[in-house]
Amino acid sequence: MTDPAGPVPLPTPPTSAAVARRAGVSRATVSYVLNGQAAGRVAARTQARVRAAAEELGYVPHAAARSLRAGRGRIVLLAAPADTVPAFGPLFTAFLAGFQSALHRLGYTGVLHGAPAQSPQAAARAWAELRPAAVLALHGPALDAAAVALLKRSGTAAVLTAGPQAPPGAHTLLLDDREAGLRAGAHLLAAGRRRIGVVRPAEPGLAAFAAPRLAGVREAAAARPGAAVRPLDLALTEESAAGLAARWPALGLDAVFAYNDEYAMLLMRALQDAGHPVGPGAGETAVVGADDLLPGRLVRPRLTTVRPELIPPEGVARLVDALIRDPGATPAVHRLGTFRVVPRESA
Amino acid sequence: MTDPAGPVPLPTPPTSAAVARRAGVSRATVSYVLNGQAAGRVAARTQARVRAAAEELGYVPHAAARSLRAGRGRIVLLAAPADTVPAFGPLFTAFLAGFQSALHRLGYTGVLHGAPAQSPQAAARAWAELRPAAVLALHGPALDAAAVALLKRSGTAAVLTAGPQAPPGAHTLLLDDREAGLRAGAHLLAAGRRRIGVVRPAEPGLAAFAAPRLAGVREAAAARPGAAVRPLDLALTEESAAGLAARWPALGLDAVFAYNDEYAMLLMRALQDAGHPVGPGAGETAVVGADDLLPGRLVRPRLTTVRPELIPPEGVARLVDALIRDPGATPAVHRLGTFRVVPRESA
DNA sequence: CGGCCGACGTTACACGTGTAAGTTGCCCGG
DNA sequence: CCGGGCAACTTACACGTGTAACGTCGGCCG
Known part of the structure; x- marks a missing residue:
């Protein structure tokens, strides 16, 4: 056919350099403008030019490059062993949806990973590859002390566990x-x-x-x-x-x-x-x-x-944000919610 | 307290350079060994030394750096609007779990993102930042032609849609x-x-x-x-x-x-x-x-x-893999499953 | 002995971004 | 007229990885 040389080359995504060229400024200026650090540095007219150029090109920052530079990304990983996911009730999935929205508003990308139910170590390795800012494990025993250590060593600022148990070294969201x-x-x-x-x-x-x-x-x-x-x-x-x-x-x-x-x-x-x-x-x-x-x-x-x-998901998101900003905080237990009896007819 | 200088600095994660130093080889050798490209290049003894060093240091490759270099990552994004997630039944979550496991075996990291229910464009932007190898949208109308184009432009090799509808430019997993x-x-x-x-x-x-x-x-x-x-x-x-x-x-x-x-x-x-x-x-x-x-x-x-x-999740994972390897494939419709009446007592 | 080759490594560059440190040009006070 | 300060940008480096291209060294053949 017309394709003897293998797969079709993909179009290269626009970079901040492309935006810079189009706006007639340097790449640094683009970065400052698009990250809101431009106050007192870049003239209003220039800012407008940069934003327009970014818009026209459909520029999307490369999360990988960003987290490479920053040492750590803005991903918050919600980890749940695969065999637990089907057991989630609507209550939990509703919480999840709210939580992800709240994270989004704080500038994070919340992401759910149903890890294969291997050893805690293997799961932690897979998570660590993404260098997430925080890991929130939804299943206590899937995370042991060694796994927590591995995550921390690989740059994860906050390791949280939701559930009845608290592995050492991790913060705990207690739903008792x-x-x-x-x-x-x-x-x-x-x-x-x-x-x-x-x-x-x-x-x-x-x-x-x-x-x-x-x-x-x-x-x-x-x-x-x-x-x-x-x-x-x-x-x-x-x-x-x-x-x-x-x-x-x-x-x-x-x-x-x-x-x-x-x-x-x-x-x-x-x-x-x-x-x-x-x-x-x-x-x-x-x-x-x-x-x-x-x-x-x-x-x-x-x-x-x-x-x-459950407490409002926004609250949990703010907590996670705080823990990321202060990675030295000593692990503590935070209440995720309480239980209440709804009396009906069966008891 | 003991912390007048702000947040405690995090320990730096071990890099492939650290592994190289410890094994007494160059970084390139480490890369070849750990990625299985060492056949005929690196002696067996050296390979063993490298692997041992990586193990001892608890080395985990940095997914961001990797996907920066490769242009595109090994993340497969499962996208679902936040307001749809609660409606997932156990059937679907079971499929999801199997799918993520299958992806893991193929070397991908499957990840679920409940996007905020904004415009399709905004959602696509958020997804594009992760530069995923593939995006599988679980909700037809959340993805229009412009969103598909944005994703493709930012390097996504395969855009799939699961559901009753097929936006132009995307492959479709049809559950009719x-x-x-x-x-x-x-x-x-x-x-x-x-x-x-x-x-x-x-x-x-x-x-x-x-x-x-x-x-x-x-x-x-x-x-x-x-x-x-x-x-x-x-x-x-x-x-x-x-x-x-x-x-x-x-x-x-x-x-x-x-x-x-x-x-x-x-x-x-x-x-x-x-x-x-x-x-x-x-x-x-x-x-x-x-x-x-x-x-x-x-x-x-x-x-x-x-x-x-539903067809077995492994099949879907293999399909996604194939589409990633051949990004030029013309969009097609693939059946995700069929429906069957289970007669009981109410009809 | 010259030249070639295969086995085994290394050097060097590119990927896209954030930001500290510099470089202009301009205005203003002394 | 000079120095200083400020606004507005730019230069230059670092982040960790994959891989093409380039040594080097010994052995073997003509």
């Missing part, structure tokens, strides 16, 4: 899952329940979140004599739920706190199908879910749930 | 939403239904997907004399659903195809609460959802749904 269990437990105990089952998801990625929730229920029960707590393992399939429902009478429970609304609805349906009534009344099993997902409002009885109330 | 409507319509018509409502979500970000689904149902009905199709607007709130249910008898419909399972369940619950039975029988309203979400199996009657069957 213990509190979810505590609140759910308190609600059930106040309603007179004494034998509480706690659903642990069989899906491996979620164990880090599930364990503290169980601990929270235990903590609530410890203060109340005669109360007992029992962990229940449940996979996200109807078969698994039916199996659990079949063993229900033998378990002798009068209440359940499920990992989230999906697990709660799944179990609730299985219980009802097996002839075990669900609700707040005597002889019924009380069920509490978590995350306040929409479908929980559509089942009967309506699902009582523990809802995470 | 028309087909979803077609299949749902055919199923309902075969079951004897003739007056079909189609739920359109009030949420603005979803219109691009909803419109072709409606068109598909229309297409199915056109082939069947006596069949009528009517669009219904529904927001994702219980009030909105109750309002629609109240007007139900006046609408005179005997079937509904909802945008997805959540909308279907919402409407189904509202109909039942208003005393209108749902199901496949005579005098009942048949309901079909989409996406095969778990909660759809937990309601009664169980929700019949149209399930997207």
Whole structure:
């Protein structure tokens, strides 16, 4: 054809040098103008010429060159192991969207990377290649002390972890899952329940979140004599739920706190199908879910749930910005939000 | 305190020069070894020394410097407008996770960016700064011809769009939403239904997907004399659903195809609460959802749904790789998957 | 012995940007 | 008339990497 020499050469992107030529100034002037450092240095007329030239050429600065020069980029990496991503609820994705917008306003580029679930080291290496200004790991155990050290050594100013655990050396955005269990437990105990089952998801990625929730229920029960707590393992399939429902009478429970609304609805349906009534009344099993997902409002009885109330994403973005500006800050724990019981009909 | 001079200086990341010094070779040798170009150039013993030195120093290449030199990086950007991200179902996030893993195996870094929902131009600018090897936009209308041109001009080798529409100049991964409507319509018509409502979500970000689904149902009905199709607007709130249910008898419909399972369940619950039975029988309203979400199996009657069957993420990753290697390829349409009806109890 | 070749490294440049340090030209006070 | 200061730019370097082009050294053939 017309292409014997291999792939078609790509058009070269316009550089700041091209802008400079077109505006009839030096490259440095272009840089000052386009980065807002021009006050008192460059005449207004010249600034206008530069901006016009940039506009006409469709100039876009090269992030790589910029972060090469600056030693570190303006990327904020949100890291989540691939096997956890599917478990994100709408609550979380909404937070994510707001967070990325807020970062954008602060001049950062927020980016989500679902790392392959290899060793923490390998994941950290992949992230380090991007030389991000900050890394926000959404999954505690995926980041150990060595990984944090690797990131810091490669220039990452701030390493944050969101979740129930805090690897040494990293700042922590605490969404204290213990509190979810505590609140759910308190609600059930106040309603007179004494034998509480706690659903642990069989899906491996979620164990880090599930364990503290169980601990929270235990903590609530410890203060109340005669109360007992029992962990229940449940996979996200109807078969698994039916199996659990079949063993229900033998378990002798009068209440359940499920990992989230999906697990709660799944179990609730299985219980009802097996002839075990669900609700707040005597002889019924009380069920509490978590995350306040929409479908929980559509089942009967309506699902009582523990809802995470996250602080506004702008706040988190500002925090990240502050930590980047002061990399020497000693790691601390910052609250990401709290939990609140939304009482409906199932407990 | 001990910090009168401002922020603590960060430790400088080890560079390939540091590795070279430690291994007693030149920087070029390090580069050849670490990039696998050493065959016939560097002795095996030297290669081992270099690798050992890199390991000991915890060397991580600087992606920015690399992509500066190469003109273009190894980042594959998955772009999704912020207001669409929350609408991702588990099906999609699972695909995403697999896709990122597959990209990783091919040597790319897949990254998700929920762009602020500004103009397509502004979003494209933000993406272009990263000089990605490829951009995969998950939302058709967010990318117009000008945005595609901007990206290409700034060096992006491949611009892909996933969705029902194809902006000029971009390759398209087609998940033909028309087909979803077609299949749902055919199923309902075969079951004897003739007056079909189609739920359109009030949420603005979803219109691009909803419109072709409606068109598909229309297409199915056109082939069947006596069949009528009517669009219904529904927001994702219980009030909105109750309002629609109240007007139900006046609408005179005997079937509904909802945008997805959540909308279907919402409407189904509202109909039942208003005393209108749902199901496949005579005098009942048949309901079909989409996406095969778990909660759809937990309601009664169980929700019949149209399930997207996506091709394996590895295939998409290989396609992207091929397009990057041959940037001159003329834009084409590639199928991302098909739809299949999963019959259950609601239709 | 001259010349060539292959194996093994190195030197040197380019990529696009930010910014400290310099260089003008001009005005103004002494 | 000179020095100083200021506005308005420019010069020059550094950031870390990939790779084409260039040594160098020993061995082998004619």
